[in-house]
Amino acid sequence: MNSYPKLSIAPMLDWTTPECRRLHRLFNPDALLYTEMIATGAIIYGERDRYLKNYSLDKTVLQLGGGNPDELARAVNLAQNHGFTEINLNAGCPSDRVQHNEIGAILMKNPKKICTCLTAMQRESSVPITLKHRLGVDEQNERQVIDFIDEILQSSPCRTFIIHARKAWLNGLNPKENREIPPLNYDLVYEVKERFPAARVIINGGINTMSDSQKHLQYTDGVMIGRACYQNPYLIAELAELENKKCPSKLEILQKITALLMQILEDGELIASYTRHLLNLFDGIAGAKKYRRILSEEARDKKADIAIWKKALAAVNINM
Secondary structure (H helix, E strand, O other), rough: OOOOOEEEEEOOOOOOHHHHHHHHHHHOOOEEEEEEEEEEHHHOOOOOHHOOOOOOOOOEEEEOOOOHHHHHHHHHOOOOOOOOOOEEEEEEEOOOEEEEEEOOHHHOOOOHHHHHHHHHHHHHHOOEEEEEEOOOOOOOOHHHHHHHHHHHHOOOOOOOOEEEEOOOOOOOOHHHHHHOHHHHHHEEOOOHHHHHOOOOOEEEOOOOOOOHHHHOOOOOOOOEEEHHHOOOOHHHHHHHHOOOOOOOHHHHHHHHHHHHHHHHHOOOOOOHHHHHOOOOOOOOOOOOOHHHHHHHOOOOOOOOHHHHHHHHHHHHOOOO
């Protein structure tokens, strides 16, 4: 338990791309990074190499969206040689599209099915299979999460639970509202850890700061943060202190980013695939608006090179 990362960066659609994760690793070598939720069909029938691209990063989790045990097992099998350290099943996404395919949060209504899925996945996996979920859905009493986790522990190989400390309403609230309107119940997540001390419990939802994280770590094994870290990437670096590591300076990180961008340009990649994840790096600093404009407009040119990145940095008085 002690060697498991205390910080996880949440899976976020269209944000935690391979390029984004490659950048986030520069901010913090110890954080556990999650892919976007990837549907099993995309891996089995789609552009598999694009979806499973991982740049051989360690401490990276593949999150799958699926509800068919055979398809989940097949997707896990196909992902085995891509360097992921865990594979996670999503049972927390409340979007209409996901519900229609009977995956995501709607799975919480059928824990036996989840157990079957997790077991099928683990049979094909050389790394641990984990579960991300809510406290419940719709009219379920939040406290049902105790029995839910007990059943998962009794009937599947899963031992790690990433718990978004809210219910999800599958009808009446959109995904954004489901992240904000249902009240947080951190105490119930703490109780889960107390009742199942051998399970690994990661808490998610409404965590935005170092002090938030430190408080939760008194009661849980780790914290998962999403938008707060994406919108302020330097927070990822600051949270290195959770592992008793020194927070690198912003200049140190910028030097690493510059070196990476030069490398990817040599490899024929587009700089915008990376810089779009750095737009908020200087929020609140003089010149930040100009920095964002340069990256938003000029870096999108397919011919954009490292000079565009250096021009953006110059707008906030940093010369590389």
